[in-house]
Every structure is written in structure tokens, then in C-alpha cells.
Amino acid sequence: MPPQPVNHCMSQPAEVQPRLLEFLRSGIFGPETVVTEDTDLIASGFDSLSLVSLLVFIENSYGFWIPQSEITEDNLKNIRSISALVVRLLNEHALRP
Secondary structure (H helix, E strand, C coil), X not given: CCCCCCCXXXXXXXXXXXHHHHHHHHHHCCCCCCCCCCCCCCXXXXXXXXXXXXXHHHHHHHCCCCCHHHCCCCCCCCHHHHHHHHHHHHHHHHHCC
């Protein structure tokens, strides 16, 4: 069952982190990999296929595709940075007329 889109108006990183953590723990990394908010994802094996899966999850969950210009090592370093990116983009979308 696909994730249900959330009401994304003016979200906070703390609201986004649990969903991302659950997705990465169950959909990307195996049970042998400990994933926390601060885990360096790339060092833990996050690859291009993982990125595509994450982008699709974010699109299905939050209703937008992350622009290519935002797909950087800094933005994808860990759950905290990804959550901050998602929230910033959600809030930018919410403020558009």
C-alpha cells in the first residue's frame, strides 16, 4: 500500500524524520544496518538505486519531486539533512500562490 500523502503546509523536520527513517530502515537498508537521524547514508551504502527509491517515496508522500539542483551530497548526507530539505521545499511550495 503506498504511503498516504501528509498535510505538508509548514511542516517541521521532526514531523518528516520518522517517516523517512521508517522508509530507509525497511525499504533501503537491511536489518543489519543501524540507521539513525545522523547516520552517514552514503557511507552506509546509499547508492543511485536507493536515491531513486527515496525520491519516489518523497514524491508519493509529500506530493513533489526534489529538483535535480537540490540532489547534493550535503542534502543527502543523513536523515536530518534530507528532512530539512523536504521541509524547506514543502514550505516553499505552500507559500506559492
